[in-house]
Amino acid sequence: MIRFLFKALIGFLGLSLALVLVFKFIPVPVTATMLMDSNGITKDWTALSNIDRTMVRAVIAAEDGKFCSHEGFDHEAIEDALENNRQGGRIRGGSTISQQTAKNVFLWQGGGYVRKGFEAWFTVLIEQIWGKRRIMEVYLNVAETGLGTYGMEAGAQRYFGKSAASLTPLEAARMAAALPQPKQRAVRNPSGWLARHGNTISARIGSVARDGLDSCVYR
Template identity: 55%
Template sequence: MARLGRKKRRGFRKKRRMKPLRWLLKALVFVFLFTILWALLYRFVPIPVTTPQLGDYVDGQTVYRSWTPLEEISPNLVRAVIASEDARFCSHNGFDIEAIETAMKANEKGGRLRGASTISQQTAKNAFLWSDRNWLRKGLEAYFTGLIELLWGKHRIMEVYLNVAEMGPGVYGAAAAAQYHYGKSAADLSPNEAARLAAVLPNPIERNAGNPGPFVRRHSGNIQRWIGIVDADGQDDCIFG
């Protein structure tokens, strides 16, 4: 009887140890299913608000944003951001391994750090996450990047990117940027105007598409030439093919 009692106590202690693990497993499954449903929802509806936009609202800054279907955005802007931000957008699965390796080699040599984020990665960060640079955010960014590549496809990724990317202080998306900088619709952007918007994307606070400084003028001139290359080489086939 004493031996049987000891077995029962050992079994009870084992169950007590396993209970937190079961709760943890359930929590992980819940989070996994929640993120899938979240991503599926954003596959079909406009992104209601992003963390950078919330930050601007909290700071009392005026926010300009207006959701526009990709079909109502000039192909010039699509090609401009592919040319400037992610030349292999249509051919990679969310991560540009070649660009990552190149950036790592360049960073090992010192100097200004280079990034290798694809449009898919930037979209995942803007739509679901926050802007701080840390390993947790980068890990979640990788997860959501894979998720939207699987559930959204390139057309939707580009559509969301061009609607949530900041293109001026508090100016989010192609429609708001086209109106703010040029007083026109996103559908009517010229190659030069599209190139200027693409040129300010890495630093929309200090660079100005409407009144460009020397760097933006020079860089946008290069992007404008690259727009034709993107078109001729079919680097935009996943959007217009």
């Protein structure tokens, strides 16, 4: 039994390393989330150079302000989320863009400590092997942006009828605001809290630019 478990562990480590190395250079063809989506799959892999920098700044502003300064994990955000959840507040996560990318590409949606453990392993691998620019490029191409829609290019075409290369700050901010719940949150003509949240993200885009919070992506 121990021998079998050892072989299984070695096999998993080898396979995971091979997948990370392959996806450092080639587009991710499909993910588990896409395959399990009953709405189908609409996607259009787009190089980071063809995605407006405003979109990069919007997701950093909305999802992970420390993207360029952490090594895959925002320990302060994780501790805050755990404390909030212990106190019975609205369930929050502390995932970075790196963690979300690892989950989206290699794993499945949903919680659980087992998946979190795998997520941590893949996060370490992509931080070390891919680097920040590739992590951002993959994230912007595999993130769910609407019903059966994946990636910023497909999302931009769906919502605004234009390429992700020419998004305005407000358009990028509204897409970023919808990322945590892309099936429920409106991108076009949002109202109430969601509209205010999008406006806040749009305003923060300038801070990301001014403070160089996206500098690791464009070295």
